[in-house]
Amino acid sequence: MRQSLVVGNWKMNGSAASIQSLLEGIKQGIATVNKTAVGVCPPYVYLSQVSTSLAGTPVACGVQNVSEQDSGAYTGEIAVSMLKDFGCRYVIVGHSERRNIYGETDEVVAKKFTKTQAGGLIPILCVGELLEEREAGNTENVVQRQLDAVLNSSGVAALSNAVIAYEPVWAIGTGKTASPQQAQDVHAFIRQHIAKQDAAIAAKVQILYGGSMKGSNAAELIAMADVDGGLIGGAALNAEEFLTICRAGD
Ligand code: PEP
Numbered sequence: 001m002r003q004s005l006v007v008g009n010w011k012m013n014g015s016a017a018s019i020q021s022l023l024e025g026i027k028q029g030i031a032t033v034n035k036t037a038v039g040v041c042p043p044y045v046y047l048s049q050v051s052t053s054l055a056g057t058p059v060a061c062g063v064q065n066v067s068e069q070d071s072g073a074y075t076g077e078i079a080v081s082m083l084k085d086f087g088c089r090y091v092i093v094g095h096s097e098r099r100n101i102y103g104e105t106d107e108v109v110a111k112k113f114t115k116t117q118a119g120g121l122i123p124i125l126c127v128g129e130l131l132e133e134r135e136a137g138n139t140e141n142v143v144q145r146q147l148d149a150v151l152n153s154s155g156v157a158a159l160s161n162a163v164i165a166y167e168p169v170w171a172i173g174t175g176k177t178a179s180p181q182q183a184q185d186v187h188a189f190i191r192q193h194i195a196k197q198d199a200a201i202a203a204k205v206q207i208l209y210g211g212s213m214k215g216s217n218a219a220e221l222i223a224m225a226d227v228d229g230g231l232i233g234g235a236a237l238n239a240e241e242f243l244t245i246c247r248a249g250d
Pocket of ligand 1: 172
């Protein structure tokens with residue numbers, strides 16, 4: 001039985017003050033979450049504040065991106081080794097906003113995945129199709145291509161210490177959620193694809209759904225057999241809403 005995991009992706013939102021009050025709200029309510037593992041990914045500049053505030057709580061800290069390089073002349077980038085100074089557990093890699101706005105290729109995402117694991121952190125690998133790709137019947141091809149980039153460079157064993165997030169791009173921040181069956185179909189496809197290489201790892205890997213998940217639809221999505229939790233954008237900016245989603249994973 002896979003443990004549910006719910007991770008908040010705060011994206012480029014918040015201020016020191018608003019993040020503090022969000023943290024207080026999450027900490028106040030976290031005891032109402034029983035079994036689901038919980039994490040939050042703030043903007044880098046608030047990492048110190050967030051990791052200090054969450055120390056000693058069951059809420060893990062993560063980030064939204066990382067450099068594929070170790071150190072050096074890479075202006076504006078953040079290395080995995082730096083994240084370790086803040087007790088980070090998760091790194092989101094290959095979020096569709098990184099792929100589509102900042103041009104991250106499958107190859108770059110695969111390098112970020114490898115670096116994250118080499119540094120002892122857990123990558124949350126995002127995969128998902130654009131609306132036109134879905135409409136053209138290419139959802140599985142796209143997701144398989146994104147997965148294969150990582151499988152080919154890191155090997156299937158790497159997925160024993162990683163999380164996958166299926167995030168249909170047309171559902172992110174749009175208010176349009178994939179139906180539970182649409183999510184389940186792609187999650188099952190992902191698991192079957194991994195199982196071709198290693199059935200035990202496929203059975204164990206957590207596959208999160210992301211795309212306008214909120215308190216009112218989380219339970220029906222997470223109830224699907226291959227949906228193991230959520231990667232949450234907008235709804236993670238409200239403590240009560242976020243905790244409702246976390247409890248749906250219980
Ligand atoms: C995301 O960007 O990972 C996401 C799922 O966003 P939202 O929940 O706002 O659709």
